[in-house]
Amino acid sequence: MLDWFQSLGQKGLGTFERLGRASILFANILTGLHTLIPRFHLVVYQVYSVGVLSLVIIVVSGLFVGMVLGLQGYNTLVDFGAEESLGVVVALSLVRELGPVVTALLFAGRAGSALTAEIGLMKATEQLSAMEMMAIDPIRRVLAPRFVAGFISMPLLAAIFSAVGVMGGHFVGVELLGVDDGAFWSQMQDSVDLYDDIYNGVIKSLAFGVVVTWIAIFEGNDAIPTSEGVSRATTRTVVHSALVVLGLDFVLTALMFGEI
Amino acid sequence: MNSRLVEIWVGIFVAAGTAALFMLAMQVSNLSTYANDEGYDVTARFEDASGLKVRSPVSMAGVRIGRVTGIEFDKQTLEAVVTMTIETRFDTLPKDTSASIYTAGLLGEKYVGLEPGGDEDSLKQGDRVKLTQSSMVLEKLIGQFVSRFLTESDAK
Numbered sequence: 001m002l003d004w005f006q007s008l009g010q011k012g013l014g015t016f017e018r019l020g021r022a023s024i025l026f027a028n029i030l031t032g033l034h035t036l037i038p039r040f041h042l043v044v045y046q047v048y049s050v051g052v053l054s055l056v057i058i059v060v061s062g063l064f065v066g067m068v069l070g071l072q073g074y075n076t077l078v079d080f081g082a083e084e085s086l087g088v089v090v091a092l093s094l095v096r097e098l099g100p101v102v103t104a105l106l107f108a109g110r111a112g113s114a115l116t117a118e119i120g121l122m123k124a125t126e127q128l129s130a131m132e133m134m135a136i137d138p139i140r141r142v143l144a145p146r147f148v149a150g151f152i153s154m155p156l157l158a159a160i161f162s163a164v165g166v167m168g169g170h171f172v173g174v175e176l177l178g179v180d181d182g183a184f185w186s187q188m189q190d191s192v193d194l195y196d197d198i199y200n201g202v203i204k205s206l207a208f209g210v211v212v213t214w215i216a217i218f219e220g221n222d223a224i225p226t227s228e229g230v231s232r233a234t235t236r237t238v239v240h241s242a243l244v245v246l247g248l249d250f251v252l253t254a255l256m257f258g259e260i
Numbered sequence: 261m262n263s264r265l266v267e268i269w270v271g272i273f274v275a276a277g278t279a280a281l282f283m284l285a286m287q288v289s290n291l292s293t294y295a296n297d298e299g300y301d302v303t304a305r306f307e308d309a310s311g312l313k314v315r316s317p318v319s320m321a322g323v324r325i326g327r328v329t330g331i332e333f334d335k336q337t338l339e340a341v342v343t344m345t346i347e348t349r350f351d352t353l354p355k356d357t358s359a360s361i362y363t364a365g366l367l368g369e370k371y372v373g374l375e376p377g378g379d380e381d382s383l384k385q386g387d388r389v390k391l392t393q394s395s396m397v398l399e400k401l402i403g404q405f406v407s408r409f410l411t412e413s414d415a416k
Contacts, residue, residue, distance in 0.1 A: 041263070044267060044270050045263070047274075051273050052269045091288045152274075156273065156276075156277025159277050159284060160277055162284055163284055163288075166287075166288055189287075189290050192288050194285060197289065202281070
């Protein structure tokens with residue numbers, strides 16, 4: 001029994017210790033950001049591996065999510081004779097929720113895991129220590145560009161996801177199911193507000209971008225430098241990112257749209 | 261991967277992302293309806309403005325000619341004061357125009373419908389629409405209908 005309490009306390013302390021290390025790393029990355037200005041090509045290369053390479057999965061899933069929304073929304077709305085509101089349903093659910101959240105989840109799986117594995121392997125093969133020996137700060141040279149790349153890529157990917165999703169919903173609703181084209185767009189434009197919906201969606205995806213890349217970078221940097229440690233860190237990145245994104249989404253939604 | 265190709269791909273990615281944001285702003289949201297926000301303000305007092313919101317449409321003959329830009333409560337007269345901005349190009353509304361709050365469809369959103377009068381002068385900035393009719397509240401209407409139905413059946 002006593003052992004059980006001891007291990008519980010140890011786990012709790014370990015969690016707080018990791019949280020503290022993560023915060024210190026975050027602060028170090030932020031203070032190191034200005035050194036990136038003369039070395040912006042580092043960021044560009046990371047935007048390629050984090051953003052451009054995620055493009056295919058984002059576009060394909062956005063298209064299918066939009067098409068499913070169109071189909072499901074139509075089946076529900078047609079019972080009330082309100083199928084003209086399909087555009088509103090598709091656009092609002094994509095711009096407010098599904099765009100930022102699903103993009104962040106895919107991003108964690110596609111780019112976050114790759115970041116963790118890359119940084120963890122760099123640590124395991126002592127590349128990071130070697131950089132320190134050459135008086136190069138690995139936080140500024142390796143971690144900061146990846147962080148900025150995630151921060152830049154996430155809102156762009158989310159916007160692409162939402163836009164492609166709206167097109168998918170339009171394809172299913174208008175081309176296949178015969179909803180009126182003009183009503184689809186005009187009702188959508190009537191109900192979607194630039195500030196309330198689109199701007200808040202972008203803010204959400206920015207927040208998710210910061211959190212997911214932060215988790216990925218921290219897990220990589222904090223991984224036990226063995227092959228097993230790296231694989232565990234990669235798993236933790238995906239699991240923790242997904243949980244944090246969903247939790248944070250509720251908080252942000254309550255702040256932006258709720259009147260609690 | 262040579263670095264020029266990487267840069268080109270990143271450029272395409274950033275351009276596509278910006279284009280998607282732009283498309284969301286222009287095509288999906290109400291940005292295009294913001295364009296004609298210049299106009300003159302007219303106020304109207306309603307006994308009941310329930311359901312009306314800021315940015316609700318103001319229309320005449322079924323065409324949108326402006327938007328509601330403010331709803332306030334007058335504590336002296338206990339009425340709702342609704343400020344409407346009418347687009348500048350519609351400057352020939354007669355002075356005795358009347359305003360009513362209607363519902364688009366049975367359960368749709370509320371809007372202000374203006375009906376023209378016959379006055380020679382036209383409404384100007386700061387004028388007040390004097391003839392108004394409040395919004396129809398479905399519960400009240402049903403309540404009236406039910407109570408009348410009950411008294412009639414009692415009389416029989």
